[in-house]
Amino acid sequence: MFPIKGEERIQRPAPTEPTTRPGDDSGPKAPNVKRPDPSDLLKRMRRVDPDQARRYRQRSGE
Amino acid sequence: MSERLFGIETEYGILVEDRSAHDLMEESRLLVRAYAGTWAGPWDYRAEDPRADMRGYRVDALNYDREDAKYDRAGPSSHLSSEEQRSDRALTNGARLYNDHGHPEYSTPECRILADLVAHDRAGERIVLECARLRTEETGRQVQMFKNNTDFHAMSYGCHEGYLCDRRVPFEQLLWGMLPFLVTRSIYAGAGKSGVETNGPLSDACVYQLSQRADFFSEIASVDTLAKRPIFNTRDEPHADVHRYRRVHVICGDANLSEFATAMKVGTTAIALAMLEAGWEPLFRLRDPVAAIKIVSRDPSYRWILEMEDGRTMRATDIQRIYLADAQKLLGGSDPDTDWTLREWERLLNDLETDVWLTEDRVDWVAKRRLLETYIEAEGIWWEDPVIRSLDLEYHNVDPELGLFYALEQGGQMRRIVTDSQIEAALTQPPSDTRAALRGDLVRRFAPEIGRVSWGRVGFKRGSDLQWQELSPEDSARVPHLRGRLDAAKTVAEVLAGLSGPAVPGE
Numbered sequence: 001m002f003p004i005k006g007e008e009r010i011q012r013p014a015p016t017e018p019t020t021r022p023g024d025d026s027g028p029k030a031p032n033v034k035r036p037d038p039s040d041l042l043k044r045m046r047r048v049d050p051d052q053a054r055r056y057r058q059r060s061g062e
Numbered sequence: 063m064s065e066r067l068f069g070i071e072t073e074y075g076i077l078v079e080d081r082s083a084h085d086l087m088e089e090s091r092l093l094v095r096a097y098a099g100t101w102a103g104p105w106d107y108r109a110e111d112p113r114a115d116m117r118g119y120r121v122d123a124l125n126y127d128r129e130d131a132k133y134d135r136a137g138p139s140s141h142l143s144s145e146e147q148r149s150d151r152a153l154t155n156g157a158r159l160y161n162d163h164g165h166p167e168y169s170t171p172e173c174r175i176l177a178d179l180v181a182h183d184r185a186g187e188r189i190v191l192e193c194a195r196l197r198t199e200e201t202g203r204q205v206q207m208f209k210n211n212t213d214f215h216a217m218s219y220g221c222h223e224g225y226l227c228d229r230r231v232p233f234e235q236l237l238w239g240m241l242p243f244l245v246t247r248s249i250y251a252g253a254g255k256s257g258v259e260t261n262g263p264l265s266d267a268c269v270y271q272l273s274q275r276a277d278f279f280s281e282i283a284s285v286d287t288l289a290k291r292p293i294f295n296t297r298d299e300p301h302a303d304v305h306r307y308r309r310v311h312v313i314c315g316d317a318n319l320s321e322f323a324t325a326m327k328v329g330t331t332a333i334a335l336a337m338l339e340a341g342w343e344p345l346f347r348l349r350d351p352v353a354a355i356k357i358v359s360r361d362p363s364y365r366w367i368l369e370m371e372d373g374r375t376m377r378a379t380d381i382q383r384i385y386l387a388d389a390q391k392l393l394g395g396s397d398p399d400t401d402w403t404l405r406e407w408e409r410l411l412n413d414l415e416t417d418v419w420l421t422e423d424r425v426d427w428v429a430k431r432r433l434l435e436t437y438i439e440a441e442g443i444w445w446e447d448p449v450i451r452s453l454d455l456e457y458h459n460v461d462p463e464l465g466l467f468y469a470l471e472q473g474g475q476m477r478r479i480v481t482d483s484q485i486e487a488a489l490t491q492p493p494s495d496t497r498a499a500l501r502g503d504l505v506r507r508f509a510p511e512i513g514r515v516s517w518g519r520v521g522f523k524r525g526s527d528l529q530w531q532e533l534s535p536e537d538s539a540r541v542p543h544l545r546g547r548l549d550a551a552k553t554v555a556e557v558l559a560g561l562s563g564p565a566v567p568g569e
Binding site: 041054056058062 | 076082163208214217218222437440448452454464466469473
């Protein structure tokens with residue numbers, strides 16, 4: 001092992017464009033994102049028991 | 063990254079109709095025992111020692127939660143042994159399912175590829191959901207499972223990550239090198255929570271915070287996990303050769319529903335560890351890491367300004383950018399997962415600094431906040447309305463017909479890392495390139511003949527004795543050849559001879 005010190009770039013401006021390298025498109029992929037109908041989401045949310053969190057008691061875990 | 067073993071252990075929340083927290087030890091035990099697939103057990107706890115501390119000593123006892131102890135009472139399973147209470151199951155996919163103090167816990171098999179880990183983490187959701195469905199059928203009482211970390215009444219339970227790490231990295235370098243990273247990564251890895259459960263910085267101003275877990279950390283470093291929880295857990299339990307490895311046991315993270323967040327949480331942490339293994343260290347320290355993890359979680363301005371030990375201030379995004387920039391120089395081009403993580407890490411930080419809403423397709427806390435704000439606006443209510451916490455909880459319900467995260471995913475709003483068919487395969491198939499493949503194959507073929515099992519070894523029944531087959535991290539490179547030998551073996555004796563035998567030239 002060899003010592004490498006982290007550079008101090010506290011005031012470094014953020015890049016305006018993401019870094020891309022040719023040929024680095026391997027690894028996990030993401031599909032296209034599309035918007036759901038917000039009314040469907042609201043319907044599902046309105047079905048939630050409003051008292052659910054009050055009744056939800058758990059044992060302490062790790 | 064591709065040479066490192068990593069995994070995720072998730073303690074699930076469990077809600078059983080007409081049952082209280084007093085009953086959860088029993089309900090969790092019975093839920094695990096409802097698992098209908100092939101499994102082997104019991105677990106070999108002799109290979110584990112949660113009281114061993116990385117700093118070179120062993121504590122006499124672990125701290126426990128005195129409030130939680132009030133739930134203990136005599137019940138139908140009180141007379142059972144600890145082994146029966148825990149009801150460990152080693153599964154054919156290399157995973158472990160057991161009852162951890164009233165929480166069904168699913169530990170993924172050891173993985174080396176992010177997509178494998180995400181698939182196995184999500185397979186865990188389906189496995190506990192299927193167990194819940196069987197219990198509902200059996201009892202007539204609805205059983206629901208939640209992949210979250212709090213009951214909103216100050217009881218927290220964990221989603222831990224394990225990373226095998228070179229033991230030559232000095233403890234102090236590991237601790238101070240990881241702290242700024244772990245404290246700030248919740249800006250993209252947090253699962254979001256409405257309200258606060260403990261006092262502390264900004265608690266009065268906080269109606270919604272980034273992290274489920276940040277409220278529950280009071281120490282910088284310790285071996286504890288149940289109470290007085292530390293940001294950096296010092297448990298020295300590598301599940302491998304203790305002279306060669308540490309297992310960095312990260313306990314300060316949230317359980318993610320977003321596949322992207324899971325991949326980024328593990329990918330960036332693996333990269334930070336790889337930098338430390340290479341000798342890198344940051345030239346700054348947080349003045350108060352315990353306060354800082356709460357500030358990052360609770361700051362409603364999303365500027366996340368933290369005090370450094372030398373009096374300067376830095377934004378959480380700046381701290382993350384220092385890790386990122388040096389990782390790009392040190393590790394860029396190492397392997398596809400590292401390059402993917404570096405690229406997406408930078409995009410995330412850019413988006414978070416530009417407008418946090420840009421990340422709602424990837425980051426759980428942002429996606430959940432959008433859902434809750436949509437509801438608040440539609441219903442004309444306030445953040446303090448009790449229904450908000452019920453909706454928060456429902457985000458984490460792993461039933462695809464009920465869960466609000468699943469609603470987003472079904473609508474195509476969340477970025478995916480794996481396909482449903484990959485998750486389906488992970489229900490029964492282990493990763494093909496780690497020792498988990500050998501464990502899974504052994505369970506699939508010889509479960510009745512296995513008398514004990516753990517991460518590092520499998521014990522086969524031999525009369526009143528056990529004959530052990532060691533499973534080493536170094537097996538990873540030879541897994542395809544060893545699986546070939548295992549396939550050819552007809553008996554346990556042939557398996558043991560085949561797996562323990564010398565390597566054939568060319569293997």
